[in-house]
Amino acid sequence: MLLSDGESDPASSSDDVQSPVRVRLRNKKISTEDINKRLSLPADIRLPDDYLEKFNLIGPALFEQPISRRLRRVSLSEIGFGKLETYIKLDKLGEGTYATVYKGRSKLTENLVALKEIRLEHEEGAPCTAIREVSLLKDLKHANIVTLHDIIHTQKSLTLVFEYLDKDLKQYLDDCGNTIHVHNVKLFLFQLLRGLSYCHRRKVLHRDLKPQNLLINERGELKLADFGLARAKSIPTKTYSNEVVTLWYRPPDILLGSTDYSTHIDMWGVGCIFYEMATGRPLFPGSTVEEELHFIFKLLGTPTEQSWPGISSNEEFVTCNYPQYRAERLSNHTPRLSSEGVELLSKFLQFEGKKRISADESMNHCYFSNLGNRVRSLPDTTSIFSLPEIQLEKETKKPTFYLSKII
Template sequence: MGSDGESDQASATSSDEVHSPVRVRLRNNPGRKISTEDINKRLSLPADIRLPDGYLEKFSLNSPLFDKPLSRRLRRVSLSEIGFGKLETYVKLDKLGEGTYATVYKGRSKLTDNLVALKEIRLEHEEGAPCTAIREVSLLKDLKHANIVTLHDIIHTQKSLTLVFEYLDKDLKQYLDDCGNCIHMHNVKLFLFQLLRGLNYCHRRKVLHRDLKPQNLLINDRGELKLADFGLARAKSIPTKTYSNEVVTLWYRPPDILLGSTDYSTQIDMWGVGCIFYEMSTGRPLFPGSTVEEELHFIFKLLGTPTEETWPGITSNEEFISYNYPRYRFEGKKRIAAEEAMRHPYFNCLGERILTLPDTTSIFALQEIQLEKEPGMRTNSLSESGKTTKHKWPMNDDS
């Protein structure tokens, strides 16, 4: 990719179509040939990249990269010559959504002819790039996984910062809507496993997503589910830092965060997993509170009101005391970790091989893993007015 994210092409999705190899001889080693595939591997490019006309010849004459180690500067120059880091490399097609700081477009890459999502972040002259954008870039360029959305490119101009992502057809909320809020339970299992798989990868790298919700889980027509919108994500350092409690959309926010806790770890994401699992299974949100107080009321009514025995220190929590909740029965349970959840007997029917796949390999690479047809799925997502409903790319208000 262009700019400073040189490694972001590493896990870009490849195409079934591989261009026939074009070979040229290196000037300093006339007996040795290089091909498109050689350059793709050397620069960590997708297999279906379309190198500009004459680039191979120019590459062999001016940039004999195979004769010496590849420096960051040389890699950046090479990627720029191909077309990465340039707005003209991408064609805007449709506007998908607009937030406070960013507008997202559906686009097409001239380098691969694949669809992409262009997240255009407006840069204020005095304030520069929003911290959420910087955070999203710094985390995503190091997260390479089949169940995490791929950041293909970064384009930095005086007026905007454009993040180029792989394009997926819809988010989980839209998938639910298209199914009439009734997803086939086998597909629920596959989506849940992929969510846990992506999260486990993040958690192993000490990264907390902190904003899990159906709108931030993207799904393509193959059934691959990918975590998106890392604008609120944080790298959790050791020892524990203090974090903001203004994270996670209300319906998917755990009670400890709702009560003001700023000392949390991976369990913040696992609460959201449980809420999303329920919503996929039933077609309705588990705790649809409109305020913090109402959200806690819904949680305690179902799980029980905590006491000093089940939640040490809760009786001295000022917010908890001020709400004066009824004494529902409470059963305190430690939240399961993503890695442990992936090995739960619920997933036994998927087989053992699914647990040993390489990080960048889709679960659908296994022949025995297939999405079931949704009986209530609408082939075309139409609104009541008859117009096609546009896909809404995930964007929080801070992105």
């Protein structure tokens, strides 16, 4: 049998000599740290008073063998996970079609949390967006992706317990008078790309990137949130719905009806968000699909067979009969961006999905060279602000941190 530190348990000899590892475990008093490690719990968890005492009675024997999924589930339930009474509701943050979000506090850690309460209809059960969000988020562990702490299932609702962040990028922009410090624009963009790169390596497409779905805390950490429209991309390619991505951040190939896409669907949205952070205004604020495409072509030029092969046979494009615009210089619209920043922006805003730069490639672009090399080799779960050379600059107008939005 293999013990917890990987040593084999040798058979007892005739004079009954026991394994030193087993003796050590039996004599050792189980600590909170031991339990946290055993059950993969956060370090700041506060175990119920009677739980540690109970664990010490059964603990040593338990630590001699791999923990089963059932035993782990029972242990987590005894601590208080998966129970509504473990969390205190403080304020209502917002309401959507399926869910209401509350600011709350965990009795286990005393930390603030966001409680996303999804109403369950008896006939329909949990909305597919909720099932999708849960199944994806429980496997995504990254410093730039919002953490799902707990899931509480009752007859009437499904409550997702998230880490609490102070605000979203839209609120941050508003608080800065729509003028984010150019260095902070770079830090936010890098973190967005870092989180996306992690998702894309795992074949997960977010499909709904917008400032409201990027959460920011006081430290300046940016995290991807709201994976309700996200999905894992299967291989070989399947066709997906083109009714994804909020209109202003939706790429032209999707606007024109494409349902065959990959990770590049997210990269157009990154470009739109980059522009919005740098200028303080949305790039393509169309109210209809036709108007959205009109804004895109007015800036980037109306596509031709040379700039977008196959476009002349797209029925929706031909039917609308767009004026023949010539491409404008992006630098004329982004005075605060360096030439490297403008070049990176242009690599995001490519008509054809396959021509857009990937999240992984973007992080190595010269625009980020002044952040240094160490920022690219951090472990997935480590914040970029763990490096002393990475610091958020003070905004001219001091942000007032208030309630975040997770819907």
